[in-house]
Amino acid sequence: MSTIHKGLTVTVTLDEEKISYVNGLLMEYRKDLKIYQEKFSTSLRGTFFLSWLTLPAQVYAEKEKLPARILLMSSYVGSQSSHLRELASFLGPQLKQVFGQSREYPEKELDESGLVDFLKAKSIPNTFYSGFKFISTEDVNREKSLKAEVWQYGQGLDGAGKRTSPREIKEKIETFVRNQPQLAWAAKKIPYGLSNKIQMLWPLALFGLIMLASLISLILCLFLDLLILKILAFIFPIFILVMGFLFLLLRLNENIPHSPSPELSDEKVREIVALETNPVINEMTVIAPLKKGWIRRIFLAITLKLVGLVAYFAYIPTVHTARWLQMDRGKRLVFIANFDNLSEAYAHDFVDSERRAMNMAVIFSHAFGFPATRWLIHKQYNHRSNYMKGVRAHQKVTQFWYAFQHELSVENLKRNRTFREGLNKKMNDAEIREWLLTL
Amino acid sequence: MVANPIDMTVLEKDDIQGLLLRGHGQLSSASYLLYAFTNPAKARHFLQVLVPKVTTAAEKPEDTAIQIALTYDGMAYLNLPDPVMQSFCREFKEGMTAAHRQFILGDTGENAPKNWNWGEKSPHFMLMVFGKSPEALQLALAEVNALTSSHGITALHVLPTGMLHNRKEHFGFRDDISRPVIRELLKNPENAQEETFPAGEFIMGYKNLYEEYASCPTVPAAMDKKGDLPPHPDDSNLKDLGKNGTYLVFRQMEQKVHAFWQYMKAQSKDNQSAIALASKMVGRWPDGSPLTLCPARPTPSLSEANDFGFWQDDKAGLKCPIGSHIRRTNPRDHLVTETSQKDSTEMAAKHRMIRKGRPYGPPFVPDLNPEKMITRKEDNQERGLHFICMVTDIRRQFEFVQNNWVNFHKFGGLEHDADPIIGNHYHNESRKTDEFSLPQYPVRRKLDQLPNFTLIKGGAYFFFPGIKALQYMADHD
Numbered sequence A: 001m002s003t004i005h006k007g008l009t010v011t012v013t014l015d016e017e018k019i020s021y022v023n024g025l026l027m028e029y030r031k032d033l034k035i036y037q038e039k040f041s042t043s044l045r046g047t048f049f050l051s052w053l054t055l056p057a058q059v060y061a062e063k064e065k066l067p068a069r070i071l072l073m074s075s076y077v078g079s080q081s082s083h084l085r086e087l088a089s090f091l092g093p094q095l096k097q098v099f100g101q102s103r104e105y106p107e108k109e110l111d112e113s114g115l116v117d118f119l120k121a122k123s124i125p126n127t128f129y130s131g132f133k134f135i136s137t138e139d140v141n142r143e144k145s146l147k148a149e150v151w152q153y154g155q156g157l158d159g160a161g162k163r164t165s166p167r168e169i170k171e172k173i174e175t176f177v178r179n180q181p182q183l184a185w186a187a188k189k190i191p192y193g194l195s196n197k198i199q200m201l202w203p204l205a206l207f208g209l210i211m212l213a214s215l216i217s218l219i220l221c222l223f224l225d226l227l228i229l230k231i232l233a234f235i236f237p238i239f240i241l242v243m244g245f246l247f248l249l250l251r252l253n254e255n256i257p258h259s260p261s262p263e264l265s266d267e268k269v270r271e272i273v274a275l276e277t278n279p280v281i282n283e284m285t286v287i288a289p290l291k292k293g294w295i296r297r298i299f300l301a302i303t304l305k306l307v308g309l310v311a312y313f314a315y316i317p318t319v320h321t322a323r324w325l326q327m328d329r330g331k332r333l334v335f336i337a338n339f340d341n342l343s344e345a346y347a348h349d350f351v352d353s354e355r356r357a358m359n360m361a362v363i364f365s366h367a368f369g370f371p372a373t374r375w376l377i378h379k380q381y382n383h384r385s386n387y388m389k390g391v392r393a394h395q396k397v398t399q400f401w402y403a404f405q406h407e408l409s410v411e412n413l414k415r416n417r418t419f420r421e422g423l424n425k426k427m428n429d430a431e432i433r434e435w436l437l438t439l
Numbered sequence B: 001m002v003a004n005p006i007d008m009t010v011l012e013k014d015d016i017q018g019l020l021l022r023g024h025g026q027l028s029s030a031s032y033l034l035y036a037f038t039n040p041a042k043a044r045h046f047l048q049v050l051v052p053k054v055t056t057a058a059e060k061p062e063d064t065a066i067q068i069a070l071t072y073d074g075m076a077y078l079n080l081p082d083p084v085m086q087s088f089c090r091e092f093k094e095g096m097t098a099a100h101r102q103f104i105l106g107d108t109g110e111n112a113p114k115n116w117n118w119g120e121k122s123p124h125f126m127l128m129v130f131g132k133s134p135e136a137l138q139l140a141l142a143e144v145n146a147l148t149s150s151h152g153i154t155a156l157h158v159l160p161t162g163m164l165h166n167r168k169e170h171f172g173f174r175d176d177i178s179r180p181v182i183r184e185l186l187k188n189p190e191n192a193q194e195e196t197f198p199a200g201e202f203i204m205g206y207k208n209l210y211e212e213y214a215s216c217p218t219v220p221a222a223m224d225k226k227g228d229l230p231p232h233p234d235d236s237n238l239k240d241l242g243k244n245g246t247y248l249v250f251r252q253m254e255q256k257v258h259a260f261w262q263y264m265k266a267q268s269k270d271n272q273s274a275i276a277l278a279s280k281m282v283g284r285w286p287d288g289s290p291l292t293l294c295p296a297r298p299t300p301s302l303s304e305a306n307d308f309g310f311w312q313d314d315k316a317g318l319k320c321p322i323g324s325h326i327r328r329t330n331p332r333d334h335l336v337t338e339t340s341q342k343d344s345t346e347m348a349a350k351h352r353m354i355r356k357g358r359p360y361g362p363p364f365v366p367d368l369n370p371e372k373m374i375t376r377k378e379d380n381q382e383r384g385l386h387f388i389c390m391v392t393d394i395r396r397q398f399e400f401v402q403n404n405w406v407n408f409h410k411f412g413g414l415e416h417d418a419d420p421i422i423g424n425h426y427h428n429e430s431r432k433t434d435e436f437s438l439p440q441y442p443v444r445r446k447l448d449q450l451p452n453f454t455l456i457k458g459g460a461y462f463f464f465p466g467i468k469a470l471q472y473m474a475d476h477d
């Protein structure tokens, strides 16, 4: 068991003439959401976000047509199987109606477990990021009310508060929490703390260990003649050589003259931003064919794997969850993000600092229309304007978008968690003062 | 050492309208006049007559000055060719009152354009007339009047302005202290004490912070028959209509001065704490001294201080609250969502603006002393700020600040707070924006149910062209 956040991506191809029908269905469900938000959040207990959209056909490398598709992308907490069951049981009829439009959907009627199997079979891997790691849907509301109740209690401490030591203030707060039956849960340790970390970090640890073992073996080979050492010793140099070789090939590919994306019409931009009117969190889906050349597909695939390895340490400001993945044999890049405020503001986060622009280039420079780079991360001319144009040119309308909650920003969620973590934790006075600021 | 090419760029001051580089501070009287054309040919003739009268940045006017800015509708009325009109940025084309722009700017409820005095229907252009005295201004206005009426131009609104005591705004706070410095205007930019900005952030036709030419309106080369315009720096098929011009954002903001001080008084035990609370909302004391440098009391010697940051000295906002007006409109070196001072500084720099606003209406008390304002009765006079800012990218600079920093109630990890001074404060089923949160020990203080201390009364996006661009508009047929 864990409270790690994960992403599920299910996709099937769709005949182009069915796109508008499916869009109509999804838009209808979107309307239902307004009325049944509460029913959704009580029935989809482990689901934070759901993006469901159709993707029109796109052209790869100026000649190859990539098929139209239906994409269902969710961000959830807990195990994949219970998430699939949750989807199939609550959204069964809608899932069947929409996916039923695809030739990939089975002829025969599916029962709930058949639908689960179908969703599983059509799901593809993604590199996933969460900005509020390990917080479950249940925690979201509980931690919010915990903080509100303690803040209210804190108002009573205010008068004499300036003279009361941080330690005493903390004790008073802890006693208050312990004495409230409805807050009993907060006095306990946060579950799965260690196992969450281990589960997220073991692939990275394994990778690091193999590389380290290889390096050590390389040295030991000078002194010992063991077959196992010789095999191990190869791994690190081969990894470096392959990466170096791929880099060289990429550099050659970067010399292909840059073709900018055609700018999206004002009308189309208006259509997209008209859906971005949620008060706190909004969603953005960007799907672009890759730049031509097989090296782009390979390079991006390796990059996404490596990014996945370090996801625990990644930080993208204002983003609740995000994912990157490749589709159609690596020829399409999909990026979705659920973020605070509007895409006009959010897209700036990518290019407004040098470091961020470099990080983004690692993935987006492979997509068609995005800025040309040198050695993957170095900017070429008009980096920022091409980047912004690229994002808009490939942004898709997400016909159906569900969010578990519409009220708390990612910073709010993190602060609420920090406050809870601080309860019953030993701290010195300076740390307590800092902790109190999260209230 | 090879000099940085940006630093070597020389600004074409004789093609730049004066207000972009100067505040015309010595011309203390000014009026902003909003007009509609009634005949395209007469309108073009009007521009031909006006062009030589427009004050450029090469002059230092001692008596009067005149500037012109046009809206999208105004330029469309001049029948500028379609490719030219299309080349303006989307937000300018849509205008400040388009439904989505209202949403972005937070112009809803009390602040919705339907409640404005002007701007719901866009004017065509604005003349900004300055005089060293009320008399000089009157003379200049008479000349302008004669010129406009002889060209069948309808005067829509006259917006008088009046400088206040000690360069204060109506709530009684010293204004116009923090201004971005344009690098190309300095003799030795490398010795600059303050952070400097490339001209392209505020003037089109020069490179901006991304080392790109700011996006600008263009004219297909073949359509510039008289060769009025310079070539476009990135595309030889185009002429640069934007060069030496910029976008001008105008918002008429009424200030509820009596309500402002009454609110402070109601939340405080005495006048001094009421003033301290208002200062927490602004981020500076009434005399201008920044809370970050002198949190306990105003320090007159720091009243123009602008060399400070928040990262080192006040990350948590215990001195200057994170939600205060100056910290929202320019977070300087500390964005709560960033993990380093360097990133914060780089990000915040991308959203600066040159402010040129002037107050209007009579002061609540002549010397704008807050203590007197707290005790004075409501006089029901309208007063406020004609907020003006100049930017080359409306969306990245003005709208970003207004939307993401001023009105977004989650700014900096806050929960229900819009800018206390200029935010739109309300509470409905989807949003609550009327709190102000003051970090303090042991538990933060939250003020609730802030009324709107400012109200939008009018506004529009204008293009503030260079002289050659103006000439092109006058000449084209």
Ligand code: HEM
Binding pocket: B169, B170, B171, B173, B174, B175, B176, B177, B178, B179, B251, B253, B254, B255, B282, B284, B325, B326, B327, B329, B330, B353, B384, B385, B387, B398, B401, B402, B406, B421, B422, B454
């Ligand atoms: C009636 C309306 C307003 C009032 C009373 C007001 C008042 C003030 C005051 C007293 C200052 C401090 C002086 C200074 O640093 O120069 C200031 C700074 C500033 N204001 Fe406003 N303001 C108003 C509207 C706006 C608007 C609409 C914006 C833009 C969205 C804005 C942006 C700024 C900026 C960028 C600064 C400089 C912050 C810094 O660099 O530290 N203001 N304002």
